[in-house]
Amino acid sequence: MSVSEIELKGLKKSFGPTEVIRGIDLSVVKGERHAIIGPNGAGKSTLFGLVSGLLKPTSGAIMLKGQDITPLPPHLINRRGLSRSFQVTNIFHRMSVWENVRCGVLWSIGQRYRFWRDVDSSPEANERTERILTDFNLIDRKDVLAGVLTYAEQRALEIAITVAGGADVILLDEPTAGMSRHETDRAVDLIRKVSEGRTLMIVEHDMSVIFGLADRISVLVYGAIIATGTPDQIRNDPKVKEAYLGQEAH
Amino acid sequence: MTGDVVKASMASERGFFPTELFARWGVWVALAALLLVLPLVFKSGTALTMMSLMGIAIVFALSYNMLLGQTGMLSFGHAVYYGLGAYLVVHAINIVTAQRLPIPLPLMPLIGGLSGLFFGILFGWVSTKRSGTAFAMISLGLAELVGSSSLILRGFFGGEEGVTTNRAKLLRVFDWNFGPQIQVYYLIAFWCLLCMYLMYKITRTPLGRMCNATRDNAERVQFVGYNPQVVRFLAFCLSGFFAGIAGGLAAINFEIANSALFSAVQSGNVLLATFIGGAGFFFGPVIGAVLVSYLQVMLSDLTEVWQLYFGLMFIAVVMFAPQGLAGLIMMHATLVKRGTLMKVLPSYLVSFIPALAMTAGLILIIEMLFRISVKEGEALVIRPLGLNMPPTSPVLWGVALVLLIGGGFLFRMTWPMVSNAWGRATSEGAAA
Numbered sequence: 146m147s148v149s150e151i152e153l154k155g156l157k158k159s160f161g162p163t164e165v166i167r168g169i170d171l172s173v174v175k176g177e178r179h180a181i182i183g184p185n186g187a188g189k190s191t192l193f194g195l196v197s198g199l200l201k202p203t204s205g206a207i208m209l210k211g212q213d214i215t216p217l218p219p220h221l222i223n224r225r226g227l228s229r230s231f232q233v234t235n236i237f238h239r240m241s242v243w244e245n246v247r248c249g250v251l252w253s254i255g256q257r258y259r260f261w262r263d264v265d266s267s268p269e270a271n272e273r274t275e276r277i278l279t280d281f282n283l284i285d286r287k288d289v290l291a292g293v294l295t296y297a298e299q300r301a302l303e304i305a306i307t308v309a310g311g312a313d314v315i316l317l318d319e320p321t322a323g324m325s326r327h328e329t330d331r332a333v334d335l336i337r338k339v340s341e342g343r344t345l346m347i348v349e350h351d352m353s354v355i356f357g358l359a360d361r362i363s364v365l366v367y368g369a370i371i372a373t374g375t376p377d378q379i380r381n382d383p384k385v386k387e388a389y390l391g392q393e394a395h
Numbered sequence: 396m397t398g399d400v401v402k403a404s405m406a407s408e409r410g411f412f413p414t415e416l417f418a419r420w421g422v423w424v425a426l427a428a429l430l431l432v433l434p435l436v437f438k439s440g441t442a443l444t445m446m447s448l449m450g451i452a453i454v455f456a457l458s459y460n461m462l463l464g465q466t467g468m469l470s471f472g473h474a475v476y477y478g479l480g481a482y483l484v485v486h487a488i489n490i491v492t493a494q495r496l497p498i499p500l501p502l503m504p505l506i507g508g509l510s511g512l513f514f515g516i517l518f519g520w521v522s523t524k525r526s527g528t529a530f531a532m533i534s535l536g537l538a539e540l541v542g543s544s545s546l547i548l549r550g551f552f553g554g555e556e557g558v559t560t561n562r563a564k565l566l567r568v569f570d571w572n573f574g575p576q577i578q579v580y581y582l583i584a585f586w587c588l589l590c591m592y593l594m595y596k597i598t599r600t601p602l603g604r605m606c607n608a609t610r611d612n613a614e615r616v617q618f619v620g621y622n623p624q625v626v627r628f629l630a631f632c633l634s635g636f637f638a639g640i641a642g643g644l645a646a647i648n649f650e651i652a653n654s655a656l657f658s659a660v661q662s663g664n665v666l667l668a669t670f671i672g673g674a675g676f677f678f679g680p681v682i683g684a685v686l687v688s689y690l691q692v693m694l695s696d697l698t699e700v701w702q703l704y705f706g707l708m709f710i711a712v713v714m715f716a717p718q719g720l721a722g723l724i725m726m727h728a729t730l731v732k733r734g735t736l737m738k739v740l741p742s743y744l745v746s747f748i749p750a751l752a753m754t755a756g757l758i759l760i761i762e763m764l765f766r767i768s769v770k771e772g773e774a775l776v777i778r779p780l781g782l783n784m785p786p787t788s789p790v791l792w793g794v795a796l797v798l799l800i801g802g803g804f805l806f807r808m809t810w811p812m813v814s815n816a817w818g819r820a821t822s823e824g825a826a827a
C-alpha cells in the first residue's frame with residue numbers, strides 16, 4: 146500500500162482555555178494533493194502551524210515520513226523536507242526578489258552558515274534561483290525590492306520561496322487569496338506544476354480551485370475533520386453539505 | 396508606487412559591482428591609493444591624529460553595522476568588545492615587550508580581534524537567544540556588568556587611570572618602530588582597509604544574506620531551514636571580532652586602555668555614527684564615522700557644549716533623513732543618473748540661506764544661554780567676525796531672535812519649492 150508522508154495522531158491545540166484543534170487524525174499519502182477546506186476560523190492555519198512546527202500541539206503527535214517531528218523546531222522540520230507558505234504574505238521586504246528566492250535555496254544546497262565564500266560563487270544556487278524565478282514569471286522583476294512588488298507578485302514570490310528549496314512535502318495556506326480570476330488560474334497551473342511528484346497540502350476557499358486540483362479533500366469544521374475523501378465523495382457527502390458547502394454555495 | 400525608484404540599491408544587494416576584474420578590485424585599489432596619499436596632502440599633526448581616529452572609527456562603526464544594519468540587532472553595549480580588545484592588546488604589548496617575544500606591532504590588532512571574538516562568543520551566547528527589545532536590554536546589562544567589573548578587577552583594568560603601554564619597543568619591521576604618528580597612521584590605514592574589505596565580503600556570503608533575511612523577517616527564516624538564533628549569534632561573534640580589532644588599533648594609537656573605552660558614551664557614539672551615516676548602506680557607517688570623528692575633534696575645540704550640537708544633529712537626521720547621509724547621497728545619485736539633478740539644485744540654494752540663518756540664530760542663543768547660566772556671563776567671542784560682547788547684550792539677543800524666527804519663517808516658505816522640485820525631478824526622470 147501507499148506510504149504516509151504526513152500522519153497526524155490525536156492532534157489537539159488550545160490557546161488558553163479555547164480548544165482550536167480538537168483531536169485530528171489524518172494521513173496524507175506520498176505524492177497526493179490533499180486539500181483542507183472549512184469555514185473561516187475552523188483552524189486550518191492553526192493546523193498548518195502545528196505541522197510546520199510554528200506551533201506546538203497541546204497533545205498528540207505529528208509524523209513526517211514515518212518519523213516523529215512533534216518536538217522539532219521549524220528549521221529542523223524544514224531540513225527534513227517540509228516547506229510551507231503563509232496565508233498572510235511573509236517575505237523578506239528589504240531584499241530583492243532574487244535574494245528572496247535564493248534565501249529559499251541556500252540551505253538545501255548545503256551552503257549552511259558559510260561566511261568565507263561568496264554566495265555568487267555557487268552556480269547551483271544561481272541556476273536554481275533563476276529557474277524558479279522564470280517558472281514564477283518573476284525573472285523580469287528580480288532586482289526589485291520584494292516590498293514594492295504588487296500584491297499578486299508578492300503572493301507568487303511567497304510560493305516561489307516555499308518551493309525554492311526543493312522540499313518534497315509542501316504546505317500552501319490559501320495561495321490564491323486576494324487574486325483575480327485570471328491570476329488565480331495562472332497560480333493554480335503553477336501549483337500543479339511545482340507539486341508534480343511531491344506531496345501537497347493546500348488550504349483553499351475557492352471551490353473551483355480545490356475540485357480541479359485535489360486528489361483528496363479533508364473538511365475541517367470547528368477544529369475537527371468531519372470528512373475525508375475524493376472530490377466526488379466530498380461533493381456528495383451530506384454531512385459536508387450541511388456543515389459547509391450548504392452555507393457557502395457558489 | 397513606482398517600483399523602479401526603489402530598485403535594489405542597497406550595498407548588500409546583488410549587482411552593486413559588476414563581476415569583472417576591474418570593477419571587482421577597482422574600488423579597493425582606489426581606496427588603498429587614497430589612504431596612501433592622504434598624509435601627503437594633509438601633513439599637519441592634527442590632521443594625522445584625526446585621520447588615525449577616523450580609521451579606527453570606520454572599523455568600529457562597520458562592525459556595529461554588522462548588527463544594526465545587516466542583521467537588525469540594536470546593541471547598546473558594542474563598546475564592550477572594543478574596550479576589551481584594547482585592554483588585551485595593551486597587556487599583550489606589555490608582555491611581548493617584557494618577554495622580548497619576536498612579535499611585531501602590526502600583528503597586535505589581531506589579538507584585539509581574537510579577544511573581541513572570545514567575548515562575542517561568551518556574551519553572544521547569552522544575548523542572541525533573544526531579539527528586538529530584549530536583545531537591546533541584555534546588551535545594556537552586559538555593558539553595565541563589564542563596566543562595573545573594570546572597577547573591581549583593578550589588576551587587569553588598572554582602576555581609574557587604566558593601563559598604559561609603549562608601542563615603540565617591539566620587534567621592528569622595515570626599521571619602523573611605530574613611534575611617529577605617521578607610522579601608526581599607516582598601520583591603522585592597512586587594518587582599516589583590510590577590515591572594510593572583509594566586512595564587505597561577508598555581506599555577500601550565505602551567512603551575510605541570511606543576516607539580511609533575519610533582519611527583515613526572522614520568522615520566515617526558520618521556514619527556509621535556518622535558525623535565526625544561530626544567524627544572530629554568528630553575526631554577533633563576527634561583529635565582536637572586528638570591534639576588537641578597532642579597539643586594538645585604539646590601544647596602539649593612544650598607548651593606553653581605560654574604562655572610557657567601553658563606556659556607555661562610546662557605545663552611544665558608535666550608534667550615532669552608524670545611524671547618521673546610514674545603517675541601510677554598507678558605506679553609510681564609513682561616512683558617519685568620518686564625520687563624527689571630525690566633528691568630535693573640531694567642535695570640541697570650538698565650543699564646550701559640542702555634545703548638545705551632536706545630539707541636535709542626530710535628532711535632525713532621525714527626523715528628516717532616516718536613511719542617513721548615505722540615503723541622501725543615494726537619492727541624489729539616482730537624480731544624477733537620470734540627469735535631473737539640476738532641477739533640484741536651484742531650490743536648494745534658495746532654501747539654504749534661510750536654513751543657515753535659522754541655524755546661526757539657534758547657535759547664538761544656545762551659546763548665550765550657556766554663558767549666562769554656566770559661565771557667569773563670560774563674554775561671547777567669535778573671532779572671525781570680530782565679535783566680543785556680553786551674553787546679556789540686547790543687540791545680540793535681537794539679532795539671534797531675528798535670525799532664528801525670520802530664518803525659520805523663510806525656510807518654511809521656501810521648503811515647498813524644494814519638495815516640488817524634488818517631485819518634478821523624480822517623476823520626469825521616471826517618465827524619461
Ligand SMILES: Nc1ncnc2c1ncn2[C@@H]1O[C@H](COP(=O)(O)OP(=O)(O)OP(=O)(O)O)[C@@H](O)[C@H]1O
Pocket residue numbers: 160165183184185186187188189190191192232
Ligand atoms: N495565536 C492565537 N491565539 C489565540 N487564538 C488563536 C490564535 N491563532 C488562532 N486563533 C483562533 O483559532 C481559531 C482558528 O484560527 P485559524 O487561523 O486556524 O483559522 P482558519 O481556519 O485558518 O481561518 P481562515 O479561513 O480565516 O484563515 C480562530 O478562532 C482564531 O481566532
Ligand SMILES: [Mg+2]
Pocket residue numbers: 189190191232318
Ligand atoms: Mg487561515
